[in-house]
Amino acid sequence: MCMKYIFILISMSTTCFGSHFRGALLTWRPSEIPNKVEILYRISWARSSVGQFCNKTTISSGTVLSSGSLSCLKNCNGTIGVLNYLCTDFSETENWTTGRGSITYTFPSNHTYYEFGFTGGAWISLVKGGSNWELRVKANLAPRTDTGRVNTAPQVDISPIVRLIHGCHHTIWIPVTDPDGDDVRCRWANMTLNECAGICNASTGAVLNETTCTVTFDATGSKGYYALAIQVEDFTSGSTIPLSSVPIQFLVYVYNSTLGCNSVPEFLPPTRPNRDTVIVNPNGTFTDVIVARSRIPNTDIKEITTVSPSGFSKSILMPYPNLTGAWYIEVTWDLPLVFSVQTYVFCFSATDKSGLTSQQRCMFIVDKGDVNECESFPCENGGNCTDIIGSYECDCPTGFIGVNCTEDINECDLSPCGNNSKCINTYGSYLCECYIGWTGENCTYVRLELLLPLILLTPAILSLLICILLLKRKKRR
Ligand SMILES: *[C@@H]1O[C@H](CO)[C@@H](O)[C@H](O)[C@H]1NC(C)=O
Ligand SMILES: *[C@@H]1O[C@H](CO)[C@@H](O)[C@H](O)[C@H]1NC(C)=O
Ligand SMILES: *[C@@H]1O[C@H](CO)[C@@H](O)[C@H](O)[C@H]1NC(C)=O
Ligand SMILES: *[C@@H]1O[C@H](CO)[C@@H](O)[C@H](O)[C@H]1NC(C)=O
Numbered sequence: 001m002c003m004k005y006i007f008i009l010i011s012m013s014t015t016c017f018g019s020h021f022r023g024a025l026l027t028w029r030p031s032e033i034p035n036k037v038e039i040l041y042r043i044s045w046a047r048s049s050v051g052q053f054c055n056k057t058t059i060s061s062g063t064v065l066s067s068g069s070l071s072c073l074k075n076c077n078g079t080i081g082v083l084n085y086l087c088t089d090f091s092e093t094e095n096w097t098t099g100r101g102s103i104t105y106t107f108p109s110n111h112t113y114y115e116f117g118f119t120g121g122a123w124i125s126l127v128k129g130g131s132n133w134e135l136r137v138k139a140n141l142a143p144r145t146d147t148g149r150v151n152t153a154p155q156v157d158i159s160p161i162v163r164l165i166h167g168c169h170h171t172i173w174i175p176v177t178d179p180d181g182d183d184v185r186c187r188w189a190n191m192t193l194n195e196c197a198g199i200c201n202a203s204t205g206a207v208l209n210e211t212t213c214t215v216t217f218d219a220t221g222s223k224g225y226y227a228l229a230i231q232v233e234d235f236t237s238g239s240t241i242p243l244s245s246v247p248i249q250f251l252v253y254v255y256n257s258t259l260g261c262n263s264v265p266e267f268l269p270p271t272r273p274n275r276d277t278v279i280v281n282p283n284g285t286f287t288d289v290i291v292a293r294s295r296i297p298n299t300d301i302k303e304i305t306t307v308s309p310s311g312f313s314k315s316i317l318m319p320y321p322n323l324t325g326a327w328y329i330e331v332t333w334d335l336p337l338v339f340s341v342q343t344y345v346f347c348f349s350a351t352d353k354s355g356l357t358s359q360q361r362c363m364f365i366v367d368k369g370d371v372n373e374c375e376s377f378p379c380e381n382g383g384n385c386t387d388i389i390g391s392y393e394c395d396c397p398t399g400f401i402g403v404n405c406t407e408d409i410n411e412c413d414l415s416p417c418g419n420n421s422k423c424i425n426t427y428g429s430y431l432c433e434c435y436i437g438w439t440g441e442n443c444t445y446v447r448l449e450l451l452l453p454l455i456l457l458t459p460a461i462l463s464l465l466i467c468i469l470l471l472k473r474k475k476r477r
């Protein structure tokens with residue numbers, strides 16, 4: 001059952017390690033170039049497996065780990081690329097490493113529909129099924145009839161292992177989103193469609209709600225690991241034909257506890273609730289605190305495990321100063337600069353020293369991306385627009401002010417009209433109604449033309465007066 005894997009690894013390692021696989025997810029998004037896509041994946045392995053070791057140093061140093069290859073499964077042949085990854089998270093207690101990577105690939109131009117995936121062996125020992133794995137993506141690269149653009153596949157994420165107490169009824173929410181805003185539904189992977197290899201039909205006790213992507217799990221069967229294989233699909237509203245189909249496969253571990261269903265560790269404020277959505281500024285920083293406490297007296301928290309986007313930085317587990325018995329971690333993340341909406345999933349759970357694990361919580365981190373707001377010409381009245389991250393700035397012409405240069409400045413407030421003249425504010429400017437005898441834009445000039453007749457007539461009037469005087473004198477004589 002390790003044949004395929006040995007073949008893949010032949011150049012890297014000759015070891016075939018059984019029961020090392022801990023699940024994976026695959027998705028993709030198109031580029032501007034036809035048939036060229038970016039394939040995104042997250043893969044989880046036993047942390048103790050050769051080449052899959054991850055700790056804080058591995059994460060911060062950006063050590064590349066490798067894990068087999070991605071194959072074309074329909075309409076093309078052979079290897080698409082090597083599934084190298086950077087580990088993002090690990091669990092010492094649960095013995096797993098998980099990490100992300102991406103492959104940019106151009107499919108041959110003679111088809112617009114492709115299936116590709118990841119196959120190999122072997123899974124961790126399971127209660128039911130096991131050995132080989134197969135994850136299969138269905139990608140339609142033809143432009144959509146409704147938008148005229150190539151579809152982007154839905155996104156999905158969850159912890160590699162969800163731990164559930166035996167004898168209890170559990171609900172597992174699988175966070176899914178779709179960058180195109182399509183309807184997203186989940187379904188079990190199907191053996192006939194070659195979507196699940198050794199773990200088809202292996203999810204005994206699990207019921208999937210296809211519209212909400214939640215699994216209810218009756219943990220009353222055997223204890224141990226169960227593998228869940230789910231296809232996430234996006235649909236245009238009302239349609240039953242998926243635009244694309246992407247796989248997520250993860251583990252549920254059902255464990256023994258005599259302490260009862262409600263004895264698992266609790267999260268305390270300010271820990272965010274399950275299914276929360278946080279909106280971050282483009283090129284911004286996300287910071288958060290996760291606080292957990294055991295419900296068993298005098299028991300400490302042993303580990304807070306996370307599943308995070310690439311680049312997250314997490315503190316070590318620390319005693320929470322504000323509450324006795326509580327422990328916490330801090331996470332910070334400088335988001336990558338993106339130019340369209342990006343949704344990231346962040347999941348976490350806490351395990352105490354008695355081996356009990358809290359309910360998993362997952363949340364969305366939404367980055368609206370930096371859009372060039374100037375493209376919608378927000379600056380009015382001839383203002384010049386400058387795009388800045390997350391916003392824009394308008395350079396307004398004289399007479400206008402405000403975010404969009406729409407506010408008229410009332411110039412009359414500054415009393416620009418001189419010499420007792422009246423100021424009338426207009427849109428973008430002002431007018432001065434000059435007092436008699438004054439002129440100019442601001443009524444600061446004497447109206448010479450009014451005095452002109454007077455000046456011109458002065459010699460005439462003077463001569464007239466002289467004439468009159470002379471005449472009077474003549475009369476007297
Ligand atoms: C981790 O898992 C591997 C594979 O299932 C197993 O061989 C190994 O013993 C485990 N290591 C620990 C420390 O649990
Ligand atoms: C991570 O593991 C390496 C190799 O075992 C070790 O040298 C390093 O100190 C570890 N880093 C941390 C932060 O534990
Ligand atoms: C892939 O290879 C098989 C066998 O080698 C061949 O029958 C098939 O036509 C090939 N398919 C494509 C799309 O090249
Ligand atoms: C598609 O194109 C590739 C090379 O671009 C070629 O090898 C393959 O045979 C073609 N397949 C079909 C079905 O035409």
Ligand SMILES: *[C@@H]1O[C@H](CO)[C@@H](O)[C@H](O)[C@H]1NC(C)=O
Pocket residue numbers: 190191192193
């Ligand atoms: C699996 O797929 C086949 C082929 O499309 C279909 O006939 C069958 O009903 C599917 N099985 C399930 C359980 O949905």
Ligand SMILES: *[C@@H]1O[C@H](CO)[C@@H](O)[C@H](O)[C@H]1NC(C)=O
Pocket residue numbers: 191201
């Ligand atoms: C799946 O499991 C059910 C019940 O366990 C069984 O009836 C069915 O035949 C199984 N299907 C396959 C394809 O193994």
Ligand SMILES: *[C@@H]1O[C@H](CO)[C@@H](O)[C@H](O)[C@H]1NC(C)=O
Pocket residue numbers: 209210211212
């Ligand atoms: C799935 O969940 C929704 C919302 O809780 C509910 O309305 C619907 O009936 C559920 N579907 C099934 C098949 O249980």
Ligand SMILES: *[C@@H]1O[C@H](CO)[C@@H](O)[C@H](O)[C@H]1NC(C)=O
Pocket residue numbers: 256257258
């Ligand atoms: C499960 O619990 C029972 C009783 O509490 C105990 O006898 C048994 O050893 C436990 N099994 C495991 C695998 O821990």
Ligand SMILES: *[C@@H]1O[C@H](CO)[C@@H](O)[C@H](O)[C@H]1NC(C)=O
Pocket residue numbers: 283337389
């Ligand atoms: C994004 O933020 C980082 C750190 O805050 C900063 O150094 C960088 O210049 C910013 N990028 C842009 C394009 O503003």
Ligand SMILES: *[C@@H]1O[C@H](CO)[C@@H](O)[C@H](O)[C@H]1NC(C)=O
Pocket residue numbers: 289321322
């Ligand atoms: C403890 O509480 C204080 C006041 O409420 C708060 O400012 C501080 O951030 C808290 N410490 C941690 C580690 O959350």
Ligand SMILES: *[C@@H]1O[C@H](CO)[C@@H](O)[C@H](O)[C@H]1NC(C)=O
Pocket residue numbers: 378403404406
């Ligand atoms: C500026 O214009 C933008 C886009 O046209 C609009 O959303 C915003 O509300 C305007 N702001 C003000 C203060 O008018």
Ligand SMILES: *[C@@H]1O[C@H](CO)[C@@H](O)[C@H](O)[C@H]1NC(C)=O
Pocket residue numbers: 382383384395396397398
């Ligand atoms: C806008 O930019 C043009 C060209 O740089 C310049 O001529 C004009 O004066 C600017 N307008 C304003 C209101 O700044």
